[in-house]
Amino acid sequence: MTRVHDMGGRFGDGAVVPEPEHEVFHEDWHKRALAVVLACGALGKWNLDISRHARERLKPTDYARFSYYEKWMGGFATLLVETGVVTRDELAGNAEPAPSDLAEKAWKPTEIAKVLSKGGPVDRPRNVAPMFAPGDTVIARPHAENMKVSGGHTRLPAYAAGARGTILRLHGSHILPDAHAHGFGEAPEPLYAVVFPASELWAHPEHPRDEVVLDMWQSYLKPTS
Template identity: 70%
Template sequence: MTRVHDMGGRYGDGRVVPEPEDQVFHEDWHKRALAVTLAAGAHGAWNIDVSRHARERLAPMDYARFSYYEKWMAALADLLVETGLVTADEMAGANPTMSPRAATTLTAEAVPAVLAKGGPATRASDMAPAFAPGDVVLTRHLAENTLVDGGHTRLPRYAAGARGCILRYHGTHVLPDSSAHGLGDAAEPLYAVVFPASELWAHPENPADEVVLDLWQSYLVAG
C-alpha cells in the first residue's frame, strides 16, 4: 500500500521544475521554521528517523495541501507535544511554563559547532555485508516496515521488487525502520544501489537514466 508521501513516479503531479541554486527560501518564515526545527531537535527528545516519520504520518489531506515547511512545522508541533516538551494547551497559547529541558536550549552561538558536528548514523555491528560492488540484487517485493505495521521505512514503493546493482558499500548504519520507533539502532550494512529508470517505471521519459538509492541489507536479496 502506498502512502501520500511516497510519491515517486506518481502520475498527475506535473514536472519537477528546478529552482535557482541561490533561492534557498521562498519566504522569510521558512528560515525561522528551519531554525526552530533544528533548535527543538537539539534537545535530544527524538532522532532524524522519528522526525521523518512524524512528517509521513500527517493527515493525508494536510500532507497534500501543506507546503514543504508547513509539513515541517505541523510535524514539529506533534513531536513537541508527544515528547512532553510542550503541552497541547501551551501549543494553543495558554499558560506557557518553563520546559524542563530549557537548560539544553540551543543558543545562536552554538549553532555552527552543532551543525558542523552533524549526527553520524554509522554504528558498529556484527552483521557482515552480504553483497559487494557489482552484485545484482532485488529489493523486497513489498515496501513495508517488517518490524512495525505501517511504520517508517526508507525503501520507496516505486523501487519495491526492482533489480539493481550494488554501486558502493557504506558500512553499517542505523536502521531507520527500527530507530524511528524507539526499537534501537539495529545497525545493518548499507549500500548505494543503482537502478536503470526502465526497471523502476513502465514508461520513463529517459530510459537510459539511472537512480541511485541508499538501501539497507534487509531490504535486499541476491538477484
C-alpha cells in the first residue's frame, strides 16, 4: 500500500502549474527551513533517503494540508527527536536546551559554499552485474512497496507498478533508496532510464502517444520473458 505522498498521475489534483523561474521562495522562513535542514544533515544522524521517508510518514491529514516547506519541517522534527538530537520538550520549547556533543559537527560559515558545491553523489562502483541493456523490454514490479520493510520507503511510483516499458539507458550503479532509508546500507545496484508509453500507465491518457521516462533500480524490474 502506498502512502499519501505518492500522488504522481493521480486523477483530480489538477494541472501542474510551473512557477516563475525567479520565484524561488514564497516566504522568508522558507529560506531558513531549507538552510537548517541541509545544515543538520552534517550531523551524520540520517541520510537523504531517511529524510525523505520521514516526510512520507507524516499523518495523511497533515501531509494534505501542509505546504512544501511545512512538510520539510514536519519530517525534520521527526528526525531530530527519533535520532536523539533534541528531546520533544526541547523541540516544543518546554525545556532548557542542553549542550550537545554534536556542536562541533556544525558547519562553519566559511565552509558552507565548499560543502554545498560538492553535492551528495549517490553513484557507486558496480558490484552487481546489469541484467538489462538499452532496447530490452521490462515490466515494473507489480506493487509499489518496499520488499524488506512493510510501509517502507521506495522510489517506485504507484502509477508505474506493473507497467511495461523499454530500457533507454543504464546510468551506472547507484545507492538503493529502499535499503538506505532503513539502515540496510547503501546496497548499490544498476539504475536504468526506462521509457513507458502513456497508454501503458493510464487507462485513458489525454495523449496516448506521449512517453514518460522514469529512473528505476534493477530490483524494481523484471524481464518480459
